[in-house]
Amino acid sequence: MDFKLSEREELLRKSMVEFAQREIAPLVEEMEKSGEFPRSLMKKMGDIGLCGLVTSPQYGGNGMGHLARAIGTEEVSKVSAAAGFALQVHHTACWPIETWGTEEQKKKYLPRLAKGETFGAFSITEPSGGSDVLGMQTTAKEEGDYWVINGRKCFCTNSHISDILVVVARTGEDAKGRPAFSAFIVEPSFEGFSLGREEHKMGLRGAFTGELVFQDCKVPKENLLGKVGEGLKIGLATVNRIGRPGMAAVGVGLCYASLEEATKFAKERVLYGKPISNLQSIQFLLADIFTLAETARWLTYRGAWMMDQGLPCDTEMTLAKLVATENAFQCARMACDIHGGYSAIQEYSVQRYLRDAWVTIPSGGTSQVAKVVLGRHVLKNF
Amino acid sequence: MMPEMNHEGFWVFIEQIQGKISDVGLELLGKARELADAKGTYVGAVLLGDIPHKEAYSLLSYGADRVYLFSHPLLGVYHALAYTKLIASLVKREKPEALFVGATPLGADLAPRLAAVLETGLSAHCVDLRLGEDGILEQVVAGFGGSWLAVIVCPERRPQMATVMPGVFKKPEPTKRDGEVIPEQVEVKESDLVPPVMEVKPKEKKTVALDSADVVICGGYGMGSKENWKMLEELAKLLGGAVGATRPAVDEGWAPEEVMIGQSGKTVHPTLYIGAGVSGVMHHVVGIQDAEVVVVINKDPHAPFFEVCDFGVVGEVEKVLPVLIKKLKERQEAQKI
Amino acid sequence: MPRAVVCVKPIPDPKYWDRLSLDPEKGVLRREGIPTVINPLDKHALEVALDLKDRFGWEVVVVSMAPPDTLNTLREALAMGADRAFLASDRALAGADTLATAYTLAGLIKKVAQPCDLVLCGNMSLDGSTSQVAPQIAHFLGIPHITHVSKVETKDGKTFKITMDLKEVHMSFSCDSPITLAVTKEVNLPRLVNIMGILAAEAKPLEVLDAQGIGLDPSKIGQAGSPTRVRNLFKPEIKRRRKVIKGEPEKVVEELLNNLHQVGVL
Numbered sequence: 001m002d003f004k005l006s007e008r009e010e011l012l013r014k015s016m017v018e019f020a021q022r023e024i025a026p027l028v029e030e031m032e033k034s035g036e037f038p039r040s041l042m043k044k045m046g047d048i049g050l051c052g053l054v055t056s057p058q059y060g061g062n063g064m065g066h067l068a069r070a071i072g073t074e075e076v077s078k079v080s081a082a083a084g085f086a087l088q089v090h091h092t093a094c095w096p097i098e099t100w101g102t103e104e105q106k107k108k109y110l111p112r113l114a115k116g117e118t119f120g121a122f123s124i125t126e127p128s129g130g131s132d133v134l135g136m137q138t139t140a141k142e143e144g145d146y147w148v149i150n151g152r153k154c155f156c157t158n159s160h161i162s163d164i165l166v167v168v169a170r171t172g173e174d175a176k177g178r179p180a181f182s183a184f185i186v187e188p189s190f191e192g193f194s195l196g197r198e199e200h201k202m203g204l205r206g207a208f209t210g211e212l213v214f215q216d217c218k219v220p221k222e223n224l225l226g227k228v229g230e231g232l233k234i235g236l237a238t239v240n241r242i243g244r245p246g247m248a249a250v251g252v253g254l255c256y257a258s259l260e261e262a263t264k265f266a267k268e269r270v271l272y273g274k275p276i277s278n279l280q281s282i283q284f285l286l287a288d289i290f291t292l293a294e295t296a297r298w299l300t301y302r303g304a305w306m307m308d309q310g311l312p313c314d315t316e317m318t319l320a321k322l323v324a325t326e327n328a329f330q331c332a333r334m335a336c337d338i339h340g341g342y343s344a345i346q347e348y349s350v351q352r353y354l355r356d357a358w359v360t361i362p363s364g365g366t367s368q369v370a371k372v373v374l375g376r377h378v379l380k381n382f
Numbered sequence: 383m384m385p386e387m388n389h390e391g392f393w394v395f396i397e398q399i400q401g402k403i404s405d406v407g408l409e410l411l412g413k414a415r416e417l418a419d420a421k422g423t424y425v426g427a428v429l430l431g432d433i434p435h436k437e438a439y440s441l442l443s444y445g446a447d448r449v450y451l452f453s454h455p456l457l458g459v460y461h462a463l464a465y466t467k468l469i470a471s472l473v474k475r476e477k478p479e480a481l482f483v484g485a486t487p488l489g490a491d492l493a494p495r496l497a498a499v500l501e502t503g504l505s506a507h508c509v510d511l512r513l514g515e516d517g518i519l520e521q522v523v524a525g526f527g528g529s530w531l532a533v534i535v536c537p538e539r540r541p542q543m544a545t546v547m548p549g550v551f552k553k554p555e556p557t558k559r560d561g562e563v564i565p566e567q568v569e570v571k572e573s574d575l576v577p578p579v580m581e582v583k584p585k586e587k588k589t590v591a592l593d594s595a596d597v598v599i600c601g602g603y604g605m606g607s608k609e610n611w612k613m614l615e616e617l618a619k620l621l622g623g624a625v626g627a628t629r630p631a632v633d634e635g636w637a638p639e640e641v642m643i644g645q646s647g648k649t650v651h652p653t654l655y656i657g658a659g660v661s662g663v664m665h666h667v668v669g670i671q672d673a674e675v676v677v678v679i680n681k682d683p684h685a686p687f688f689e690v691c692d693f694g695v696v697g698e699v700e701k702v703l704p705v706l707i708k709k710l711k712e713r714q715e716a717q718k719i
Numbered sequence: 720m721p722r723a724v725v726c727v728k729p730i731p732d733p734k735y736w737d738r739l740s741l742d743p744e745k746g747v748l749r750r751e752g753i754p755t756v757i758n759p760l761d762k763h764a765l766e767v768a769l770d771l772k773d774r775f776g777w778e779v780v781v782v783s784m785a786p787p788d789t790l791n792t793l794r795e796a797l798a799m800g801a802d803r804a805f806l807a808s809d810r811a812l813a814g815a816d817t818l819a820t821a822y823t824l825a826g827l828i829k830k831v832a833q834p835c836d837l838v839l840c841g842n843m844s845l846d847g848s849t850s851q852v853a854p855q856i857a858h859f860l861g862i863p864h865i866t867h868v869s870k871v872e873t874k875d876g877k878t879f880k881i882t883m884d885l886k887e888v889h890m891s892f893s894c895d896s897p898i899t900l901a902v903t904k905e906v907n908l909p910r911l912v913n914i915m916g917i918l919a920a921e922a923k924p925l926e927v928l929d930a931q932g933i934g935l936d937p938s939k940i941g942q943a944g945s946p947t948r949v950r951n952l953f954k955p956e957i958k959r960r961r962k963v964i965k966g967e968p969e970k971v972v973e974e975l976l977n978n979l980h981q982v983g984v985l
Contacts, residue, residue: 007791008917015912049914062914268668463863487885491866494851498858503946506849526736526846533951549983576863577892584888654984675984692960693978695971705968709976
């Protein structure tokens with residue numbers, strides 16, 4: 001077990017820190033105000049290689065892998081968790097297309113995604129439930145050369161910037177009479193597709209989260225992803241192996257952002273004639289933030305490493321997501337405590353970390369859903 | 383060059399731009415005079431350009447005993463290889479023990495090449511020059527952004543070369559002195575000037591960015607009004623600096639958010655910081671702690687800033703700033719004469 | 720194919736300069752454990768070369784003189800887009816001042832990168848900040864130099880217009896033969912390292928050579944070849960003077976200006 005990051009990974013981290021400082025930091029204020037993801041950032045993330053991290057070189061990606069993805073997403077998120085959020089959701093379209101796509105689908109869609117010409121999106125959640133996946137109402141029926149989709153999806157991140165969306169819909173019943181689902185690659189130009197409302201979020205502002213509306217939306221037959229009935233499998237695998245670790249990496253970025261801001265503030269803020277970093281109570285808070293950040297980081301890296309090794313890791317990824325997002329919120333809370341009254345002022349970033357961390361918690365499955373998964377795992381294995 | 387018993391004399395390279403001698407050469411002459419007197423030796427000045435003889439005489443009144451003058455139309459504009467060749471052969475002939483060059487862009491371009499041709503040592507941006515107990519020149523330099531100082535010596539090779547930034551040493555008062563101007567033979571052809579100069583353009587005055595400004599003038603709540611703020615801009619223009627503000631001044635609308643200096647704003651690293659009407663609370667002071675010299679003008683003698691400044695003026699900004707501006711203008715006019 | 724050589728210096732990361740400590744016995748700064756980075760201005764120099772590679776197909780070679788644990792900085796230069804990298808590393812090179820350093824780098828360039836059309840350096844390193852090495856390398860290579868370069872312009876990759884920033888004027892030179900340039904940060908915005916570059920760099924040649932391998936004269940390298948020595952090294956005390964001036968504005972301003980002149984800021 002080698003816990004040392006390789007030279008390649010250290011250089012990756014360094015480069016992503018510089019990229020985030022140069023290209024993302026100047027945009028954060030506007031992202032907070034408008035709630036919109038800057039479209040120019042997509043190609044920049046493509047050029048720097050972030051978009052192609054989980055896509056093989058033969059399809060235009062760099063395939064550096066999942067640990068690299070964790071590090072890259074973390075460093076982006078440290079500067080803007082919203083940008084990290086948009087990036088990680090983009091990967092949730094790249095991976096299933098490469099894993100279940102036909103050669104034609106891969107050649108058609110993956111290079112565009114890897115270059116950052118557009119960001120991908122993955123849509124399962126509906127007003128009828130995200131946690132209750134089997135309750136999905138959106139249907140897809142075979143009609144001639146098309147699958148016709150009807151329904152409404154909500155809380156779809158990258159909705160308003162994505163040209164390539166992976167959508168899961170109910171296509172029938174399985175042999176036991178339970179609902180069966182299939183996955184489709186949808187382009188916004190397809191007849192019957194439209195964008196619904198854009199949500200105004202209180203955190204992770206700077207990533208679009210919106211509704212997808214399907215009214216007799218005609219999806220060409222060749223855009224079925226995987227086999228009929230594989231939709232749930234594809235959806236869950238994507239959430240477990242890409243979506244959750246992606247959210248975990250966003251959480252890790254937020255943890256360290258809180259740690260650095262809080263430490264900086266504590267060293268500079270003078271009360272009672274000395275910097276408050278001299279006070280034990282502040283040191284204890286910083287120690288707690290550090291503990292939570294390190295825990296989040298290493299659980300996240302462990303899951304990513306397992307994915308790179310080809311090992312089954314659904315449980316480890318769910319654990320990492322639960323811990324990293326919950327810890328991000330706690331770290332931000334404590335960082336705000338250290339800032340005292342200044343945590344309420346918008347010029348100080350810690351209030352943004354708190355709001356961003358809150359929104360990471362129900363993204364990629366709520367903490368309670370995560371605990372359902374982990375509880376089941378414990379009962380089965382201990 | 384290896385030292386021989388007869389390496390003697392403290393020399394200064396005199397920089398000139400378009401016929402006008404730069405102050406840094408005169409400042410170095412003052413220091414060379416001091417060192418030469420301590421050692422009982424002479425001061426030499428080396429001047430290249432397209433210079434009338436009588437211009438060179440002025441250097442005697444600043445401390446030079448001898449002025450070696452290379453005057454030629456082709457030397458009017460600086461050229462590294464031509465200047466190096468002429469100075470190097472002079473140095474080899476006359477054998478001075480030390481040679482100082484102003485650390486201007488020109489000096490920093492010339493001195494290293496010259497040192498390499500002479501196979502001698504050179505230290506850069508010295509903050510002090512003094513004689514060690516053994517008569518060797520001790521060259522004090524700053525490294526790591528000024529956080530460390532080193533004393534450098536060049537024990538064996540001669541001349542001991544050093545560059546010094548303008549303003550480190552004081553320009554001496556000119557006095558009537560005897561000495562000689564030695565016109566040197568200049569053998570230079572157009573083909574020696576490689577690469578050839580295409581054009582020389584004066585620099586436009588750009589507005590100075592706060593982050594890189596050498597001089598920062600910062601206004602605080604004590605400035606009182608947007609009208610008064612104009613004085614800060616005038617002061618900044620006179621000193622070639624940038625204007626910053628504290629949070630209360632920004633909140634009053636006297637300056638934009640972008641120039642706010644402090645914990646949640648910018649950090650600046652100027653040589654000179656002047657805070658006018660600034661009380662000096664921690665949030666602001668952390669943004670300027672790297673400033674070399676901190677000046678404060680505040681009417682409240684109990685303002686915290688007076689504890690952490692170099693020079694604190696107790697007074698109202700409305701009364702002090704106009705006088706400061708007036709006197710700076712007077713001093714600048716006097717320098718031009 | 721025309722060739723550009725870029726001299727790159729690994730320096731202790733400025734973020735950790737407060738961790739530098741003095742070794743009182745040796746009289747040198749302890750740099751162990753402090754991560755190194757490429758001197759920022761060297762990245763601007765490298766960007767000039769990479770631009771020539773993009774536009775005119777130049778080969779870009781990176782050279783450095785440093786301890787062997789700094790290979791990561793050369794790898795970063797390769798990841799930015801350089802083609803080959805060489806490190807001169809040897810105990811005998813230690814203690815070099817700028818003259819010995821320039822001699823070493825010129826020797827390395829002659830060994831691995833001749834003929835070369837352009838030698839590029841950053842105008843100054845953040846740690847030593849002497850700005851001396853570039854003109855001295857040019858001397859050892861027998862070519863002209865221009866420092867404080869704020870613009871490098873060319874339409875054909877053969878004839879260049881080089882602009883030097885003096886105190887009050889810009890001087891432009893026309894160059895079409897080998898020259899050493901020391902660039903300032905005005906010259907360009909260095910590209911970022913991207914992930915594809917990081918992966919490609921792993922296959923690019925990165926070689927370490929010692930003094931003998933380069934063919935250097937032992938009397939001209941390291942401490943032996945350095946005319947200057949450090950006699951003493953210390954941390955300056957920064958204390959504020961806390962001089963308060965009271966009185967009538969005329970008198971007070973006069974006294975302030977005199978003080979400022981005395982301390983050298985005016």
